[in-house]
Amino acid sequence: MTLPIRKILLGTDLSEPSMNAMLHADAIAQMCHAELMAMYAEVLHDDLAAGVMDTYWEQFEGRVGDRLKAVSEEYSVSFTPRVERDVSARNAILRTAEDIGADLIVVGTHGRTGIGRFVLGSTAEGVVRDAPVSVLVVHHTTAHAPYKKLLVPVDLSEQSRETLKYAARLAAEFDAELGVVHVVEPVSVPPYFPMDYVPPEPVAVHETVEQFVKESLDGQSFILHVLRGPAASTICKIAEDEGYDVIVTGTRGLHGVAHLALGSTTERVVRLAGVPVWVHKPAAES
16 A cells, blocks of 8 residues: 655755755655655744844745755755745744645754764754654664665554554555564562562563564564563664664554653654654544
């Protein structure tokens, strides 16, 4: 079944690190035969700035448009340029995505990868949290598509089942290997807390997870990893150790997280991963 990715919106600030996100977006657009729009957002900080921009907007829009055209030619990437203004880049990206009916938003994030990474940029964080469609977050050091190995975390919830099915479709579209990871997290409670529950060993749940995946994938091949440890860091480590190109995850269904909030498994994966993270929004899929 063909993926419903027909329009892709790239949010760019025209910085050198953001060029990597553009290459990812272009590669996906080519693989999915989708339209690509690259949007630059001018942030207005107060009413005075808005007034000045009203006066010089056409000139400014023309200059940025010329820069986008030059980038397109320099990197041999075909896209429709667009220049917007708003009180934040996040607002401009989300508004434009809705306006053009985007199926996927691609944003870059500056900063180091791994445990020592700086905080995820506020624009990328806001877009991932609030976008009604799927979002691909690209760290500036990661190699762009084609993706040949995809990793999807599951926790046996129905939400993660939907993300697994979506990841399987991505893998089929990209002719990529599909990896599935389930993490058994240790339970940490004070010694005085009355609790008899002991998390099972990975080997004890392997068969259950395998059955869950098989029922979800309808015969598609996969590689299964059942591991023990903190969810986010374990997911990121197996992605690095096994050479996965992208992690496909959802905003719901990972260890009871009801939404993408600070400290959630999904957000930690986005922050810590050394590879792009494709955040799937099930409600947006047609």
